[in-house]
Amino acid sequence: MSLDKQALFWLALTLGGYLFSRQLYQRVRWYGFAPIVFVPALLFAVAIPLHAQYADYSRDTNWLVALLGPATVAFAVPIWQQRALLARNWPALLVGMFAGSAVAIGSSWALANALALDNQVALSLVPRSITTPLAMEMSHDLGGVPELTAAFVMITGVFGALAGGLLMKLLPLRSTLARGALLGVGAHGAGTSRAYEFGGEEGSTAGLLMVLTGLFNLLLAPAVALCL
Secondary structure, eight states: HHHHHHHHHHHHHHHHHHHHHHHHHHHHHHHSSHHHHHHHHHHHHHHHHHHHHHHHHHHHHHHHHHHHHHHHHHHHHHHHHHHHHHHHHHHHHHHHHHHHHHHHHHHHHHHHTTTTTHHHHHHHTTTTTTTHHHHHHOOOOHHHHHHHHHHHHHHHHHHHHHHHHHHHHHHHOOOOOHHHHHHHHHHHHHHHHHEEEEEEEEHHHHHHHHHHHHHHHHHHHHHHHHHH
């Protein structure tokens, strides 16, 4: 497969899988058909028998990753619409952001040590709980591998959104802020998308905390690098 045909193939497969799974998920509402779950599974199913390399896929579709930045900025619209609600509860949201960041960074480093991961891989794992464009930048500042960090972020988002949905049913979280914070801090973009399924206030809270947590972690990167 030539380079141009290869790039076109992966692009068509990614976008086609996204459009198909999006339509299917809207009808069935089973999380296994959500684009963030279905599309990676489809790509793996095709890439493994073709012996395709992630580096090649990343190179051929890198402009899709570049679109994550504007997509993240777009969360500012619903956040602005819910600004009064968020302004009234900023102390609780701030505490949640700090606590979530500490747990995410600490658990990532503990997991890396428990698995005896290579130092560069461990540093790539640390930013896994923030949105992809900011996580990749933080990974670069820490000395990790941004492309590997993007994969860790995706895995965290998938499992975080799934676990968050289950926790919503098990925990007595009646506050829209608590429900939104749970998904926004724990599962970044995937969690924010899932939060909007529960309600506009949950989605706005999740979006705000996703962005603020990402920025906070990015600014914290130099200090984290000295401690790790």
